[in-house]
Amino acid sequence: MTMYDVVGLGNAIVDVISAADDSFLLEHHISKGVMTLIDGSRAEQLCRAVADPQEIAGGSAANTMSGLASFGAKAVFVGKVKADRLGESFQRSLRALGVEYSVEPASGGPPTACCLIVVTPDGHRSMNTFLGASREIGPEDIDAKMIAAAQILYVEGYLWDTPDAKSAIANAIAVAKRAKRRVAFTLSDPFCVARWRDEFRALMADLDILFANEEEAKALFESDDLDRVVQALRLWTGIAVVTRSEKGCVIVRGDDTHVLDAVPVADVLDTTGAGDQFAAGFLYGLTHGKDLAQSGRLGALAAAEVISHYGARPETSLRASALKQGLL
Amino acid sequence: MTMYDVVGLGNAIVDVISAADDSFLLEHHISKGVMTLIDGSRAEQLCRAVADPQEIAGGSAANTMSGLASFGAKAVFVGKVKADRLGESFQRSLRALGVEYSVEPASGGPPTACCLIVVTPDGHRSMNTFLGASREIGPEDIDAKMIAAAQILYVEGYLWDTPDAKSAIANAIAVAKRAKRRVAFTLSDPFCVARWRDEFRALMADLDILFANEEEAKALFESDDLDRVVQALRLWTGIAVVTRSEKGCVIVRGDDTHVLDAVPVADVLDTTGAGDQFAAGFLYGLTHGKDLAQSGRLGALAAAEVISHYGARPETSLRASALKQGLL
Numbered sequence: 001m002t003m004y005d006v007v008g009l010g011n012a013i014v015d016v017i018s019a020a021d022d023s024f025l026l027e028h029h030i031s032k033g034v035m036t037l038i039d040g041s042r043a044e045q046l047c048r049a050v051a052d053p054q055e056i057a058g059g060s061a062a063n064t065m066s067g068l069a070s071f072g073a074k075a076v077f078v079g080k081v082k083a084d085r086l087g088e089s090f091q092r093s094l095r096a097l098g099v100e101y102s103v104e105p106a107s108g109g110p111p112t113a114c115c116l117i118v119v120t121p122d123g124h125r126s127m128n129t130f131l132g133a134s135r136e137i138g139p140e141d142i143d144a145k146m147i148a149a150a151q152i153l154y155v156e157g158y159l160w161d162t163p164d165a166k167s168a169i170a171n172a173i174a175v176a177k178r179a180k181r182r183v184a185f186t187l188s189d190p191f192c193v194a195r196w197r198d199e200f201r202a203l204m205a206d207l208d209i210l211f212a213n214e215e216e217a218k219a220l221f222e223s224d225d226l227d228r229v230v231q232a233l234r235l236w237t238g239i240a241v242v243t244r245s246e247k248g249c250v251i252v253r254g255d256d257t258h259v260l261d262a263v264p265v266a267d268v269l270d271t272t273g274a275g276d277q278f279a280a281g282f283l284y285g286l287t288h289g290k291d292l293a294q295s296g297r298l299g300a301l302a303a304a305e306v307i308s309h310y311g312a313r314p315e316t317s318l319r320a321s322a323l324k325q326g327l328l
Numbered sequence: 329m330t331m332y333d334v335v336g337l338g339n340a341i342v343d344v345i346s347a348a349d350d351s352f353l354l355e356h357h358i359s360k361g362v363m364t365l366i367d368g369s370r371a372e373q374l375c376r377a378v379a380d381p382q383e384i385a386g387g388s389a390a391n392t393m394s395g396l397a398s399f400g401a402k403a404v405f406v407g408k409v410k411a412d413r414l415g416e417s418f419q420r421s422l423r424a425l426g427v428e429y430s431v432e433p434a435s436g437g438p439p440t441a442c443c444l445i446v447v448t449p450d451g452h453r454s455m456n457t458f459l460g461a462s463r464e465i466g467p468e469d470i471d472a473k474m475i476a477a478a479q480i481l482y483v484e485g486y487l488w489d490t491p492d493a494k495s496a497i498a499n500a501i502a503v504a505k506r507a508k509r510r511v512a513f514t515l516s517d518p519f520c521v522a523r524w525r526d527e528f529r530a531l532m533a534d535l536d537i538l539f540a541n542e543e544e545a546k547a548l549f550e551s552d553d554l555d556r557v558v559q560a561l562r563l564w565t566g567i568a569v570v571t572r573s574e575k576g577c578v579i580v581r582g583d584d585t586h587v588l589d590a591v592p593v594a595d596v597l598d599t600t601g602a603g604d605q606f607a608a609g610f611l612y613g614l615t616h617g618k619d620l621a622q623s624g625r626l627g628a629l630a631a632a633e634v635i636s637h638y639g640a641r642p643e644t645s646l647r648a649s650a651l652k653q654g655l656l
Contacts, residue, residue: 225588225589226576226587226588226589227586227587227588227589227621227624228621230585230586230587231586231621244575247572247575247576248554248575250587255583255584255585256583257558257583257585257587258555258558258559259554259555259558259578259585259587260553260554260555261553261554261555293555293556293559296555
């Protein structure tokens with residue numbers, strides 16, 4: 001008997017969102033519309049500068065767990081915060097989103113990770129990410145009982161960064177394998193794939209489900225030809241989900257190939273988190289008796305919801321939308 | 329021993345192209361940017377009105393045969409013209425494009441089919457098609473020796489219109505089957521599929537290769553869900569090629585599914601004939617020892633060439649382009 005549908009392992013980041021105009025970006029040397037990694041002192045400085053910020057639990061895998069909760073799934077997140085104000089904010093926010101969380105906050109070391117998001121009046125989001133305590137995760141943070149109690153272990157590639165984080169992932173995968181659970185991994189971004197290509201390729205032997213967008217999948221197989229990627233995935237034993245933005249997605253499990261349309265969206269406002277939410281819908285389907293195509297349709301529905309507004313988490317009940325569309 | 333790579337069966341139409349401004353469209357009640365079917369007297373009237381027209385052999389299957397010739401294939405076209413000035417123009421033009429043609433022109437009946445294309449300064453193409461003699465094709469026009477001498481018989485769905493044309497198609501397919509040749513069919517357009525859905529579905533039992541764009545394929549299976557179409561095609565015995573414009577294409581032969589990117593085009597000027605040229609590239613590949621993915625890449629190359637300029641036939645050597653891209 002499992003207690004959880006999915007346990008997600010990733011960077012625990014608080015999104016700190018505030019509105020400001022372009023002069024604020026200029027004054028604080030923030031690159032407009034992109035994501036920049038920043039250090040602790042700059043994070044502190046920017047945190048002091050922004051007015052009236054909204055705080056919400058973020059990070060790729062945590063967003064996916066939020067999406068799963070919105071579908072009504074039992075999702076739990078594993079990631080590291082510090083015992084500081086933002087760390088408490090992360091835990092409170094994640095629980096409010098319906099996701100369980102019980103990792104012991106670090107008492108020392110760098111402060112809780114945050115992503116300072118400045119939204120300008122033209123709707124652009126300029127992101128400044130300080131990874132802080134999220135990089136301090138280690139094998140000691142892996143609760144074997146919890147991993148064994150979830151149908152699927154889901155790991156974000158962004159986490160593949162420090163030796164301790166890799167040990168934590170290896171540890172979690174070993175536990176999941178012993179408990180005969182499935183292991184899912186998302187490639188996170190093409191640069192991440194470029195940095196860790198050989199290690200990710202080796203890791204695939206242990207995976208049951210791989211999420212990648214088209215660019216990440218092409219980077220993994222070092223090909224700019226989509227069909228070569230699809231044919232390579234066909235020889236793999238797991239389920240591969242390749243998302244293609246408005247082109248839909250391709251799902252491959254051996255000879256079982258599915259080609260799905262994207263769900264049309266009248267006004268695409270902010271594509272942040274589309275991949276995270278696709279994964280949420282797909283994993284909800286897989287853990288609730290749906291086949292590959294049905295699960296893919298749930299993924300497409302969740303991705304369409306999140307790109308139709310600002311922000312990386314669903315704003316309406318994905319369960320209600322899926323029921324309305326006859327997908328559940 | 330075959331003498332031809334592909335024999336194409338379709339409407340024999342002369343494209344009559346001329347430049348004019350919007351006031352010409354208004355004066356002659358021509359709907360801008362769309363294709364309208366017209367009758368003989370209106371065709372005659374418009375032919376007299378246009379200034380300095382350029383004439384070139386057109387029609388869907390004939391365009392595909394032109395594309396095959398541009399790849400260096402031996403292609404022959406079967407379609408009906410009348411023994412009139414435009415009929416001679418059609419034959420001369422088609423031969424100049426490198427395609428064989430030897431159907432006996434009709435001595436009576438309606439004049440040769442033409443498509444009056446008015447190109448306005450903004451680049452829009454307004455098309456007025458008079459089907460005339462092209463609809464007069466019948467079983468007596470099918471040269472059994474020629475059909476048997478081609479590796480592939482290719483038929484356009486647009487032709488599926490009169491009882492005589494259907495008899496001609498049935499006759500040609502029977503000859504091809506007896507000679508152990510492959511039969512390819514293109515669905516031509518979604519309205520065509522809506523009109524003849526049941527007959528097309530029944531016809532599939534005799535086909536080896538089916539070309540359709542996404543809308544046509546969805547119309548054939550009465551589904552707005554691409555993956556349901558893909559899964560239905562997977563149960564079919566032939567090769568199905570579903571083209572998706574800038575989304576690329578999906579090729580299905582049982583469990584062997586290929587998902588190909590479109591070839592990027594900087595400036596899409598005129599999408600007329602993209603499907604016809606995709607078919608040309610794909611059929612060139614199949615008749616020259618290429619596998620499904622390689623053939624699909626040749627199709628994508630040919631489609632990209634034709635949408636990068638005005639007009640439905642290639643303007644550069646597709647063979648040279650394919651060699652340059654390492655596809656041959």
